[in-house]
Amino acid sequence: MTPPPTDVAQRATAGRIFLALLRRDIRVARRELPYFLLRTTLQPLLFIVVFGLLLPRMGFVGESYKAALLPGVIAVSLAFSSVQSVALPMVADFGWTREIEDRLLAPISIELIALEKIVSGVIQGLIAALFVLPLARLIMGPIVGLTVAHFALVIVVTLLGATAFSMLGLLMGALVNPQQIGLMFSVVVAPMIFFGCAYYPWQNLSIFPAMKYAVLLNPLVYVSEGMRGVLTPAMPHMDLRAVSGALIVIIAIFWTLGMRSFTKRAMG
């Protein structure tokens, strides 16, 4: 064994440590990629098969519905792969394995450790969305009005959405006990998906005004509407400035609450 150091030679910068933490998450994610994609994208893809392929062919829904569905399905994939990538390992870590201890001992602030989890969640959200987009297009066939002309805006909405839901993952991961994780997904996540304007544009909720304004509390609404605004702008959609503003506020709230819970759990 090496003798003790006379001085700590490694005055590592926080940035370097941050990248090492990220490299660890990416290595683990790469190993689990097939399971990850199966877990996070199977449900949206099944939805596309039924509502984007079968029902239009059967004549129950119009062809134009595909253009409303596609951005929503991308939003769901992005949001829930982000939230799961952050929350699921964290629930296990804080619940029983305590494996995150080795990272909590890193000489870096606890905020940066949490932020690294967010960045890792955003990356995994992007991967899921990029995986679903071409498959959805393949299954549904030509989609009227689908465009990638607003590429920069696509990036902005995608990053904001993935960040918001990674932050939600931080909050859930630090708050939820392992025993409650199943309940969490059926009671919180499922309603969020169905009332997240993923499968219909928000404007069309005017038929139920009370619901139209109640769903504004659902963060997924802004991701779905934002995706519509940048991918199928001909569809009714919220103003992109409102979408961005709302997502920034949501990010700020989830970060504050998530960081508070994360610190509490991490510091015993």
Added chain:
Amino acid sequence: MPHVILRAPAEPPAAALHSPGAIYIPPVPIAAIRTEQLRKVYTMSVAKTARGAPGIPIEMSRGAPERPGGEVVALDSLDLQIESGEFFGLLGPNGAGKTTTIGICTTRVIPTSGTAVIEGADVRMQPTLVRQRIGVVPQRPNPDSSLNVRENLVFHAAYFGIARAVATARATALLDKLGILEKAEAKVNQLSGGQQQRLMIARALIHQPGVIFLDEPTVGLDPQARIDLWTILRELHAQGRTIVMTTHYMEEADQLCERVAIVDQGRLLAIDTPAALKARAPGGTMIDLVLDSGDESVAAAVRAIPGVSSATLRGDTLRAYSDRGGEVIAALLAAAAAHEREVRDIHLAPPSLETLFISLTGRQLT
């Protein structure tokens, strides 16, 4: 009493060597660890959710005094000074505050009040600096199960900013030294408990810290793995590292530590070398006679036996302290027989940290 400092003396600064006539003044030795009036109070709601959760002090749910208002005092005004290079033991039962003390010193628990300074860095003000200087071996091995054995070490080194080539070389050397090199590519859940514990030690050493904290490192290990771990710890100590270990095994503290602090219910009861502590154990050898039923007249007769310094009856058990070791046993048996009491069991404990602990707290350690 001065303890042996095995750490190599600090090298004189380069400036002192090169300026003629300059007198080299060695730096004032700073304590490796110093705590002042350290106190930790948990509120009951935390204690409830934390009950039995690994990594969170178990003691708050058992043993520690509960105050009205739902607060549990895990640690109460703890003052400790541990010198550089010292092998220091924190000895006490569950609920004594050992894990809380380690938690605070390793920046993982925020003290309610008081200070803890590790190699000059304050745990509250400079936690990242503290973390650079310490290695931690947890109560229960918690390797990163998504990574293999070698990756656990190389990534942990990376979390300290150590370059991959250096980390890989160190990891190989440590795994070799700890006898688990053949498991380098194995998944961590393929390791035995003892091997996982060694991996934890390797992980605590990979960034070459000066201070190592071990929280009950031998709990759950089989006897051979325990002996092996002792050998490893002795070697780390011989290299000059400061080692702080908690244990509730008296024997372990006695065998390994240069100094031992006995803590109970968040308070420091005694602190000294194991030999000095043992010398403080009352009345020499402790002898417990378990009778068929308690009988005060036997106790009175026993007190009269030459060599017995004291005898007390608690239930069916008569506890006597003997200045002459086991020599008095025949007389004890005769005293019981004379009062027509049957002796069901005899337990004899030579002066030890255990007998001292019992005399300090009135309770068994385990």
